[in-house]
Amino acid sequence: MNTAHPPGNTHTPPGNPLQHDATDSHYLGQFIPLHYHHNMLLDDNRMSGFKAAIEHAVFPGAKVLELGGGTGVLSCLAATKAEKVWCVEYNPELVAESRRLLALNPHGHKVEVIHADAFEFLPPEPVDVVICEMIHVAMLREKQVEVIENFKQRYRKKFPDATLPLLIPTAVIMAAQPLQQDFNYHGFHAPIIQFQRPQVMQSRSIELAEPVVYSTLDLTEDSALDIHWQGSFNITMEGTVNAIRFITKNILAIDPSHGSTIDWLNDYLVLPLHQPVEVRTGDTLQLAFAYQAGGAIRTLENAMRVSKNP
Ligand SMILES: C[S@@+](CC[C@H](N)C(=O)[O-])C[C@H]1O[C@@H](n2cnc3c(N)ncnc32)[C@H](O)[C@@H]1O
Numbered sequence: 001m002n003t004a005h006p007p008g009n010t011h012t013p014p015g016n017p018l019q020h021d022a023t024d025s026h027y028l029g030q031f032i033p034l035h036y037h038h039n040m041l042l043d044d045n046r047m048s049g050f051k052a053a054i055e056h057a058v059f060p061g062a063k064v065l066e067l068g069g070g071t072g073v074l075s076c077l078a079a080t081k082a083e084k085v086w087c088v089e090y091n092p093e094l095v096a097e098s099r100r101l102l103a104l105n106p107h108g109h110k111v112e113v114i115h116a117d118a119f120e121f122l123p124p125e126p127v128d129v130v131i132c133e134m135i136h137v138a139m140l141r142e143k144q145v146e147v148i149e150n151f152k153q154r155y156r157k158k159f160p161d162a163t164l165p166l167l168i169p170t171a172v173i174m175a176a177q178p179l180q181q182d183f184n185y186h187g188f189h190a191p192i193i194q195f196q197r198p199q200v201m202q203s204r205s206i207e208l209a210e211p212v213v214y215s216t217l218d219l220t221e222d223s224a225l226d227i228h229w230q231g232s233f234n235i236t237m238e239g240t241v242n243a244i245r246f247i248t249k250n251i252l253a254i255d256p257s258h259g260s261t262i263d264w265l266n267d268y269l270v271l272p273l274h275q276p277v278e279v280r281t282g283d284t285l286q287l288a289f290a291y292q293a294g295g296a297i298r299t300l301e302n303a304m305r306v307s308k309n310p
Pocket of ligand 1: 090
């Protein structure tokens with residue numbers, strides 16, 4: 001989803017990451033109130049990417065499953081061509097709202113909204129496409145990776161002869177970039193977390209190095225929830241590295257006939273460093289961190305360690 005949703009907390013996910021704990025669902029942004037769904041519907045960047053990916057992947061007569069349906073918008077787009085869509089939503093308020101909204105739209109009657117936990121529901125028959133948008137920048141807070149891993153395991157057990165459905169999104173590429181960030185607000189120094197719209201000029205951010213990819217998750221393969229990285233950046237400008245920008249690109253669909261992908265770039269996440277580092281052009285900056293997909297943003301902020309090799 002867009003990053004404009006309620007802040008997370010420091011709840012720790014259960015021991016076995018794939019052993020879902022229902023009480024955990026109230027934490028880490030799983031219950032997104034209705035008014036934030038309006039922000040998601042308004043987010044053209046997100047909507048146009050999903051619309052194009054669904055048009056590309058869903059063929060006439062297809063069977064589709066959506067995990068985390070919200071207002072039902074993506075299921076409704078899929079229903080344009082699909083014969084049947086199972087739309088799973090856990091939040092009762094959104095279950096009622098999506099049923100109301102789907103009834104207002106052509107093809108909405110092909111969508112069956114199911115009030116269930118995406119960690120438990122499986123369709124009665126194999127499906128061709130699975131749509132799941134439980135995505136937060138850096139794969140934090142929301143449970144995308146966990147839900148998809150859990151789904152694949154249960155689906156293979158229930159339908160051992162079926163091939164895995166096409167997944168939207170199919171992969172995620174994540175990168176980090178050192179910044180000198182202006183944290184001065186009318187004389188008040190406040191180095192705090194922030195989000196930035198991608199492809200918009202950020203007058204308070206100076207990019208001190210090019211972004212470096214730290215993780216590529218192919219969701220069709222087994223993906224670990226542990227994300228850890230130790231890498232380096234070539235500093236291209238003198239300054240003080242006091243923040244790291246996290247960039248997340250979702251590969252919603254791959255179009256092999258054109259050799260292209262349909263992507264969605266999340267809002268950037270900018271996290272302040274507890275210990276800023278002065279750098280000069282030509283320096284090598286080392287960055288290390290580790291966090292769990294679906295974990296609280298704070299866990300990444302606290303895990304970041306930087307050092308410099310002149
Ligand atoms: C980011 S919103 C996306 C909603 C919708 N698919 C869209 O694109 O506008 C994620 C949705 O997943 C739902 N959700 C989160 N955890 C869930 C779970 N375990 N089972 C079913 N739905 C869940 C949330 O209530 C929310 O409506």
